[in-house]
Amino acid sequence: MSSLLVDERPMLILPSLAEKVGLNEAVLIQQIHYWLEKSRHIKEGRKWIYNTYKDWKKQMPFWSHATIGRTIRSLEEMGFLISANFNASKMDKTKWYTIDYKKIAELEESLGIEHRVSQAEEMNITDWDSEDDNVQQPIPETTTKTTAEKKDIPYAAVIEYLNSQTHSAYRTESKKTKKLIRARWLEGFRLDDFKKVIDLKAEEWLHDPYWRKFLRPETLFGTRFESYLNQKPLGKQLREEDFNLDD
Template sequence: MATLLLDDQPLVILPQLAVAIGLNESIVVQQLHYWLEKSENVHDGYKWIYNTYEDWREQFPFWSESTIRRIITKLEKIGIIVSANFNRSRIDKTKWYRIDYDKLAEFTSSNQDEQTTDQNDVSTVQNEQMTDEIDSPSGQNEQSICSNWTDEALNLNRPIPENTTEITTEKKEEVEEDARAHSFREIIQFVEQNGFGTVGSYIGEKIVSWVDDTSEELVLEALKIAVENGAKTWKYVETILRDWFEKGYRTVDQVRAAQLAFREQQLKKRSASSSSGDGRKTRKPVRTEIVPDWLKMDYSQPEDDDFDIEQARRELEERLKKYKDNPDG
């Protein structure tokens, strides 16, 4: 692999690598290889680096974040880039990356085989053309016929180009990325317009991570619940999302069904403790369900009880003085 990847001069690539996996993809792989050579983070016997998409954006300022995300996703799908999460905190969604050099070798070798096959096909056709020209008494006319046949033979021997499929796939991915970017802007707009404050890069990256793990709709639903409960903090929103994620809720309908079941349970609990026919209150055993942590969190401001700090300090000093004067009493 040393003949295909450079250990210095980032963003310099070899044409053979670009032909094998694509120009944009080869730029990302070369840059990743460059940093892996310098990395001291070893997990499972491999070197890894970790980066947010914002960090990648700084290294590739000529691309948008959605383009970088699309390139990395493609490399992950074909197996050249392997991603994982080795963060100590479960909340930290920063991705770790390494290169599967065996998979990369497969792509480059298969591309070389295709090029060799094409060259052999062209040589065979050219040799047959020369033989026809020598054996043919008709000369110029049959040379023209043979030339036309050569063009057809080349077209038949070459694989059908996949440009249409690739273009269609890229267009579909671009549409999906545009929709994703629109949804992300909606979330950011909701956050900033409903009193959560300005979204910085750190919270922005967390929002993207939770959208990846759940969906745009669930993140927006969690934000709405936070507003309704008067808890306009990202900590509260993330607690809700974590609770949903651990319970396997992946759609807003699942969340609302769970909320409805919780309300019905509360109603049954209250009706079970109501008065019986003879006027005495009875309690019936009711199946209880653990209340989500985010319902227990208290974000109300503490009341001002006019606590006098100076008065408390004076009283403490008097007690200390009495203790010094009479330590036994």
């Protein structure tokens, strides 16, 4: 069999994506997604990768620098690609890239394709451990807090409240969920704080088909807990029944 067919890792694209955004754009955004899945660079709550046009050309030698530049600009203009500069030196113009996965989800919805949350997308919503950004680590099992303090943590009350407000069925004995609650509790947060975060994010996300899947312990009780707690409540949504239309 020809080595051209088996010796190199192929680049895969979906015809439906190429039809909507363009062939070159589909190839590049798939490649960016591939590297985002492996990236450990987390900035502003998103996973990022960085490359120069020269670096991109090494991965896609069949394109010129001009084609790479046009394709990147096209994806940026359509809103699928977000770029920034997080370099320490202002002289370093290497661009950083991430994908607007919400925009991708909207495209999938328009095509009638079921949306599946990838690891990269999940990490663009939830803060995860990152050495280069010094994200605060959850307090481990071997914390110096006493056993008595640990026993006082109202795991069941937090989880049951989450279930009641988000119409979920998370288990009160889940070790993963209890670890998240314990980490926040030992940082000084209490039951009312958990309830406030749940209420704020439920109000914001519950009725949004895309965002409601993030009403889960690993998102709400993760390292962004304090920022969620200090979030301003949404303004009251006025509905038709709020008005007396007979006056």
